[in-house]
Amino acid sequence: MRTLSAAEKAHIIDRMSHSIVHTHLQGICLENIDGEELTLKLPYRKELVGNPETGAIHGGALTVLLDHTLGTAGICCDQIEPTITPTLDLRIDHLGVAPAGKDIFAVARIYKVTRRVLFAEGFAYCESRDKPIAKATGSWVLMPELRLSDLLLSTEAAAQQ
Amino acid sequence: MTLSDLIHHEPSASTLQRWLKKVPYATYLGISAEVHGNEILFILPEDEKLIGNPTLPAIHGGVVGAFMEQAAAFHLIAKMDNPVLPKIIDFSLDYLRPARLRDTYAQCTLTRQGRFIANVSITAWQEQSDKPTAIARAHFLIPEREADKAPAKFAGGFTG
Numbered sequence: 276m277r278t279l280s281a282a283e284k285a286h287i288i289d290r291m292s293h294s295i296v297h298t299h300l301q302g303i304c305l306e307n308i309d310g311e312e313l314t315l316k317l318p319y320r321k322e323l324v325g326n327p328e329t330g331a332i333h334g335g336a337l338t339v340l341l342d343h344t345l346g347t348a349g350i351c352c353d354q355i356e357p358t359i360t361p362t363l364d365l366r367i368d369h370l371g372v373a374p375a376g377k378d379i380f381a382v383a384r385i386y387k388v389t390r391r392v393l394f395a396e397g398f399a400y401c402e403s404r405d406k407p408i409a410k411a412t413g414s415w416v417l418m419p420e421l422r423l424s425d426l427l428l429s430t431e432a433a434a435q436q
Numbered sequence: 437m438t439l440s441d442l443i444h445h446e447p448s449a450s451t452l453q454r455w456l457k458k459v460p461y462a463t464y465l466g467i468s469a470e471v472h473g474n475e476i477l478f479i480l481p482e483d484e485k486l487i488g489n490p491t492l493p494a495i496h497g498g499v500v501g502a503f504m505e506q507a508a509a510f511h512l513i514a515k516m517d518n519p520v521l522p523k524i525i526d527f528s529l530d531y532l533r534p535a536r537l538r539d540t541y542a543q544c545t546l547t548r549q550g551r552f553i554a555n556v557s558i559t560a561w562q563e564q565s566d567k568p569t570a571i572a573r574a575h576f577l578i579p580e581r582e583a584d585k586a587p588a589k590f591a592g593g594f595t596g
Contacts, residue, residue, distance in 0.1 A: 296487040297496040322464040325506075326521070327439055333461035334524045335502025342498035343488075359489075362497045366528040 330375025341411040344381035345395040352385040359421040365413035447514035478507035480540040495535040508556040511544035522576035
């Protein structure tokens with residue numbers, strides 16, 4: 276199996292992010308690809324606030340970002356073909372508070388691949404990678420029969436209608 | 437009136453609705469709540485902006501998690517004798533079925549409330565409550581209020 280270049284991975288992730296309504300509306304976008312490590316960005320918006328008294332982002336908005344980033348990290352994994360991977364489970368440790376007004380970055384990678392399961396880990400931070408505000412770990416079901424190209428084609432066809 | 441003030445009101449359907457309105461993200465997701473006797477039912481209405489898989493179509497799994505976390509927090513506040521705003525410590529979520537593009541419901545159980553920590557379990561479903569879409573467990577930190585911060589008496593170990 277050929278290893279995709281960072282530019283090819285970025286192209287697939289970019290097309291995916293346009294086809295997934297919710298994360299597209301949230302403005303979640305590609306920040307960086309470093310080998311098999313993926314970084315996505317969630318721009319700060321007032322509607323994401325969970326604590327109206329501090330302006331801190333809702334833990335649930337972090338759940339969306341981390342679920343999405345760890346799941347999408349499968350595209351950057353060189354051991355498998357790009358595919359759709361439903362989340363099996365996800366665990367998030369909230370280590371700090373996302374300060375009001377700051378964009379949030381999520382970093383993820385697949386650390387183990389089996390025939391049917393991808394194990395992923397990642398974290399979210401605001402200002403420094405060394406100060407994560409949340410850590411995440413989870414497993415994703417590997418379903419090669421769900422072809423990513425079909426998803427991308429079907430959404431592009433719908434967009435043209 | 438701030439959310440901290442509002443949570444001291446009796447947790448009826450209308451006060452829960454006022455709490456939810458104070459949280460911008462809960463308002464954005466469109467979460468509402470109903471009270472049936474002792475039970476609180478949280479509702480995430482069907483909305484195309486929540487789609488995470490356009491081919492099924494299905495609601496983004498992260499959104500289902502976010503909804504369940506918000507439900508757990510307000511369920512906990514509603515069951516507290518002296519309500520304070522809890523802080524999420526960790527959240528563990530098992531996805532059981534895709535969340536289709538329709539209304540999603542959540543109900544919570546306060547499994548254990550200690551002095552500092554609460555454990556809340558959450559079930560989310562769509563058409564049938566016995567076919568859950570996802571189950572989750574959240575731990576919350578219950579911040580000490582200033583009035584409660586009396587100096588602890590050291591009893592010489594944990595025997596007392």
